[in-house]
Amino acid sequence: MSKVKKALESKLAITVFSILISFVVGAFFLAIMGISPIEAYAKLFSSIFSTPKNMAYCVVYGTPLIFTGLAVAFSFRTGVFNIGAEGQFVVGSMAACVVGILVPAPSIILIPLCFIAAAVAGCLWGLIVAFLKVKWGINEVLSMIMFNWIAYYLSNYIAGFSIIHSDGNAEATKNVQDAARILFPESWRDALCPSANWGIFVALAAVVVVYVILEKTTLGYQLKAVGFNRHAAEYGGINVSRNIYTAMAISGALAGIGGAVQLLGMGARISIFTSQESYGFQGISVALIGASNPIGVFFAGIFYGALKYGGSKLNLIGAPSEVINIIMGTVVFFIAISHVFRFTRIRKSKKKKEGAQ
Numbered sequence: 001m002s003k004v005k006k007a008l009e010s011k012l013a014i015t016v017f018s019i020l021i022s023f024v025v026g027a028f029f030l031a032i033m034g035i036s037p038i039e040a041y042a043k044l045f046s047s048i049f050s051t052p053k054n055m056a057y058c059v060v061y062g063t064p065l066i067f068t069g070l071a072v073a074f075s076f077r078t079g080v081f082n083i084g085a086e087g088q089f090v091v092g093s094m095a096a097c098v099v100g101i102l103v104p105a106p107s108i109i110l111i112p113l114c115f116i117a118a119a120v121a122g123c124l125w126g127l128i129v130a131f132l133k134v135k136w137g138i139n140e141v142l143s144m145i146m147f148n149w150i151a152y153y154l155s156n157y158i159a160g161f162s163i164i165h166s167d168g169n170a171e172a173t174k175n176v177q178d179a180a181r182i183l184f185p186e187s188w189r190d191a192l193c194p195s196a197n198w199g200i201f202v203a204l205a206a207v208v209v210v211y212v213i214l215e216k217t218t219l220g221y222q223l224k225a226v227g228f229n230r231h232a233a234e235y236g237g238i239n240v241s242r243n244i245y246t247a248m249a250i251s252g253a254l255a256g257i258g259g260a261v262q263l264l265g266m267g268a269r270i271s272i273f274t275s276q277e278s279y280g281f282q283g284i285s286v287a288l289i290g291a292s293n294p295i296g297v298f299f300a301g302i303f304y305g306a307l308k309y310g311g312s313k314l315n316l317i318g319a320p321s322e323v324i325n326i327i328m329g330t331v332v333f334f335i336a337i338s339h340v341f342r343f344t345r346i347r348k349s350k351k352k353k354e355g356a357q
Helices: 002-008 011-032 037-049 052-077 085-102 107-136 140-159 186-191 199-216 218-228 230-235 240-267 279-289 294-311 323-356
Strands: none
Touching: 011 037, 011 279, 011 323, 037 052, 037 294, 052 085, 052 199, 052 218, 052 240, 052 279, 052 294, 085 107, 085 140, 085 240, 085 279, 107 140, 107 240, 199 218, 199 240, 199 294, 218 230, 218 240, 230 240, 240 279, 279 294, 279 323, 294 323
16 A cells, blocks of 8 residues: 555656646636637647657757756756756857857867857856855845846847848848758658757757766765755765856756757747747756656656647647646646645654654
C-alpha cells in the first residue's frame, strides 16, 4: 500500500495528473465560449501528430524552451530563482545576431562564434545579478525583472544601428549570413519542415552536460548543497558566494544559447520588440513541469513546443489559441500547489513526531 501511495505522490504522477486536469479546465472554458472541446482538442492533436512536418515544427518550437527551461531548472536546483532567463535569452540572441551579421567567416568558424557570443552575453547578464546579490544582498528576483526590461530595450537600441538594421522597411535587423544558419540540408527540410535545424541536438548535448554537472561532479554537489541549505553548506566549508556566481553564470549561458538557437535555426533576424517574447517566462513553466530535472525539462520543452504549435492552428476552427495559455497555467498551478501540500504534510508529520517524543 505504501508503494502505491509513494508512486501516486511521485513527481511524474503529479505532473501527469496536472496535465490531465489542465485539459479538463481548458475544455470547460472552451465549452463556455460555445466551442466543442472535442473538436478543438481533435484539431490540436491532429496539428501535432498528423504529419512528420507538424511533428518537426513541434520540435523546432520546443527547442529554445528546452534551453530556457534548463537555465531556470539549473538555478532552481542551486537555490537561485532565475526569473531573468528572458533577458538572458534576449541578449544572447542579439549577441549571436551581431556576430552572424558582421563577422565574415565560413560556417565551421562562424556558427561556434555565434554560440560563444550568445553564451558569454547570457553569462554576463546573469553574473551582474549575482554580483548585486552577493555584494549588496539585492534580491535576485527584483533585479532580474529590471534586467529583463533593460535587455529588451538594449536589443531594440542595437537593432536600430545602421550597420545592424535591415536595409529595407522592416523594423528588424538584417538577416544573419547563410554561413551562420544551423538549418538541416534542404532535402531533409523538404521532408520535415523549412525551419528544421540542428538545434535539437545542441539541446540534447546541453541536457547531458547539465545532468553530468549536477549529478556526477563535485561542483554539482556543492551547488545543490547551497540550494538545499545555504547556511549548512557554508558551515561545511563550501564557498556560497562563489557557487552563486557559478550557478548564475551557467544558467545565463544556457538561456543565451537558447536565444542563439532560435535565431540561427528559425528567425534569422531579430525584430524590434513591441513586447517581450516570453521565452524565458515559458522556461519557468518548462522547468516546473520537468521537475527541474534535465531529462524532464527536455520532454517538457517538447511538450510545450507542441502545444504552442498545435495551438496556433486552433483559430482554423474558431477556437482562440489562448486556450493553450490556460492549459499551461493550470499545469503550473497544480504542480506548484502540490509542493505546498507536500510541505504542509511534512511539517505536520514532524510536529506529530516531536509531540510523541
